[in-house]
Amino acid sequence: ETGVTQTPRHLVMGMTNKKSLKCEQHLGHNAMYWYKQSAKKPLELMFVYNFKEQTENNSVPSRFSPECPNSSHLFLHLHTLQPEDSALYLCASSKEDEQFFGPGTRLTVL
Amino acid sequence: DQQVKQNSPSLSVQEGRISILNCDYTNSMFDYFLWYKKYPAEGPTFLISISSIKDKNEDGRFTVFLNKSAKHLSLHIVPSQPGDSAVYFCAASSDSGTYKYIFGTGTRLKVLA
Numbered sequence: 076e077t078g079v080t081q082t083p084r085h086l087v088m089g090m091t092n093k094k095s096l097k098c099e100q101h102l103g104h105n106a107m108y109w110y111k112q113s114a115k116k117p118l119e120l121m122f123v124y125n126f127k128e129q130t131e132n133n134s135v136p137s138r139f140s141p142e143c144p145n146s147s148h149l150f151l152h153l154h155t156l157q158p159e160d161s162a163l164y165l166c167a168s169s170k171e172d173e174q175f176f177g178p179g180t181r182l183t184v185l
Numbered sequence: 186d187q188q189v190k191q192n193s194p195s196l197s198v199q200e201g202r203i204s205i206l207n208c209d210y211t212n213s214m215f216d217y218f219l220w221y222k223k224y225p226a227e228g229p230t231f232l233i234s235i236s237s238i239k240d241k242n243e244d245g246r247f248t249v250f251l252n253k254s255a256k257h258l259s260l261h262i263v264p265s266q267p268g269d270s271a272v273y274f275c276a277a278s279s280d281s282g283t284y285k286y287i288f289g290t291g292t293r294l295k296v297l298a
Contacts, residue, residue, distance in 0.1 A: 079228065110288075115194075117187060118229075118274065118288035131285060165228055173219070174286070176228030 078102040081166050081177035088156065089185050096151040096180050098166030107149040108174065109141060110165040118165070124149060156184045188212045189277050191289035199297050204262040206292050208275035211256065215277040219286070220249060220260050223272045232273070233260070265296045 079100045088094050098107065109121040123131035124143040138160075140152040149166055161184045167174040190209045198204045208218075216237035221229035235242040235249045235258065242249050248261045262269055272293050276286040 081228075115290060117189065117290050118276075120285060120287075123285065167228070173231045173234070176221075176230065178226065178228050 079166060079168055079175050079177035081164075081180050083180060084178065085181045085183075087183045087185065088153070090156060090158070092156075093152070093154040095153065096164055096166075096182075098149040098151075098177055100147055100166075100168040100175070100177075102168060102170070102175060104168035104170045104175070105146055106169045107143060107146070108167040108169075109139075109149065109151050110167060110176075112163040112165060112179070114162075122151075153182075156182075158184050160184050187290075188215075189275060189287045189289040191273075191275060191292045193292050194290070195293040195295070197295045197297060198265045200267055201264045204260075204265045204269065204294055204296065206260040206262075206273050206275075206294065208258045208260075208289055209256060210258075210277050210287075212277070212279065212287075213256065214279040215287075217278045218249070218251065218258050219276045219278075220247075221274040221276065221288075222269075223274065223291070229274055262294075265294075267296050267298050270294055270296050 082097045106125045111119045120133050121135045122141045127143050142150040163179045165179045166177040188211050219234040220232040222232045223229040233244050233247050235251050240251050251258045272291040274291045276288045278286045
């Protein structure tokens, strides 16, 4: 148990759908992250939130919209995605250097 | 351009032997490195780290070596156990305070019983 949970674990959506991914941590960490893992590609950092403030947006298309209402919760709102957005989306949290990852959401865009 | 590279996508090692996983980086500003281990259907878990002021860090069966001049780090696992079978990612940062890590593509280790 890493203390970082993600829901849903699997999601299939059409290109016109709107959905949200949820991440929750109860480790007392102040930083939270969204990563994208595509097959045979490095983990890509998407967004970083530090004390609820977005400190990093790694040139992510606007069809991905993060939300961090408090330091324990992080959302990734999805709309009008493309099939190439199909990937594993990982949430992580950290207090210092070590990041704790959630299990990920496997997203398939049809 | 990939700043952190793990050129071996997979590695098979006999149980009890040493596993050596390699990682190369291009950015000389990187000064902090981590290794993560990932089992199927789980997120990566932290394994071991090393700061650029050191060239070796050891934790039980796991040792990370850093060669700054070659921009190369390696993870040694000895003795290897079947439970070590997983995907191993190396990650690098140029400033731990920025919370930004660049990850390699991972190496799948299979330890044969």
